[in-house]
Amino acid sequence: MLLGAGGAEHLAIGEVTAPMFPRSSNKPLQALAMVRAGLDLPDADLALVCASHNGEPAHAEGVERILARYGLTEDDLRCPPALPLHGPAARAAPAARRLLMNCSGKHAGMLVTCVLRGWPTGSYLDPAHPLQREIAGTLAEAAGEPLTTTGVDGCGAPVFALSLTGLARAFAGLAAAAPGSPPRRVADAMRAHPFMVAGTDREDTRLMRAVPGLVCKAGAEGVHAAALPDGRAVTLKIDDGATRARLPVMVGALRALGVAEPGLDELAEEPIYGGEQVVGSARLIKGVL
Numbered sequence: 001m002l003l004g005a006g007g008a009e010h011l012a013i014g015e016v017t018a019p020m021f022p023r024s025s026n027k028p029l030q031a032l033a034m035v036r037a038g039l040d041l042p043d044a045d046l047a048l049v050c051a052s053h054n055g056e057p058a059h060a061e062g063v064e065r066i067l068a069r070y071g072l073t074e075d076d077l078r079c080p081p082a083l084p085l086h087g088p089a090a091r092a093a094p095a096a097r098r099l100l101m102n103c104s105g106k107h108a109g110m111l112v113t114c115v116l117r118g119w120p121t122g123s124y125l126d127p128a129h130p131l132q133r134e135i136a137g138t139l140a141e142a143a144g145e146p147l148t149t150t151g152v153d154g155c156g157a158p159v160f161a162l163s164l165t166g167l168a169r170a171f172a173g174l175a176a177a178a179p180g181s182p183p184r185r186v187a188d189a190m191r192a193h194p195f196m197v198a199g200t201d202r203e204d205t206r207l208m209r210a211v212p213g214l215v216c217k218a219g220a221e222g223v224h225a226a227a228l229p230d231g232r233a234v235t236l237k238i239d240d241g242a243t244r245a246r247l248p249v250m251v252g253a254l255r256a257l258g259v260a261e262p263g264l265d266e267l268a269e270e271p272i273y274g275g276e277q278v279v280g281s282a283r284l285i286k287g288v289l
Helices: 023-036 043-049 057-069 087-092 104-117 130-143 164-175 182-192 203-210 246-256 262-267
Strands: 009-011 150-152 158-160 215-219 223-227 233-237 269-274 277-283
Touching (some): 023 104, 023 164, 023 182, 023 215, 043 057, 043 182, 057 104, 104 130, 130 158, 164 182, 164 223, 182 215, 203 215, 203 246, 203 262, 233 246, 246 269
Antiparallel strands (some): 150 158, 215 223, 223 233, 269 277
């Protein structure tokens, strides 16, 4: 789904109004709900709340910092233990930890919001918890559509279904929000700290560094959402759930919206490996968008 400046539909391909699970593409909107509920963190830490991070040292240290500021510890996190996504960090980790799981920043933000509001922390993942009700209301409002389906994400948190059209509207609202507003706080934190949102060699970090003003967040099952300060937005889901085509399609969609940053050129083609050799690539067929 592509939206032009001001929210007008630019291009729609496929089932853009059917509900689907955005997975981690919902994280900036979940963070928005937390900010509206009272979460107030430095920008680098707020970017980490929006993250599917690599588990590199800066990410782990950031999550510890968020928790410690409010008297919380790693034991309070309810995301599952995991090794870092980043190869060198994974090899250096002696064991899987909750702190290293890619969603630990979001979970830390959820816990801190509960502390600030006086809500129970032990049940913060329950869909009936006040925090999750706040998040659901914020997502529905930002997307301009009702939430019809709730699932459980890989990290154990509730995941709310949105359409690609609703997700595009929500991201456009983040990127084009008024200075100082809660959605703008989330967008500016991500723009200022793209490394904290993902990490070394990751799509979101590379895209936000390549395109000034871009806010973007990938999600599992081939989902991606991005928006620019004038409200132009892209949301996509690869039908087979694989990620190999996601970045080339996103680059093609941004180009279709008139984004011509030269840094996109090196992101337009994803190598495909057979063993230790590159045996092909995923790239957008000319004329598809």
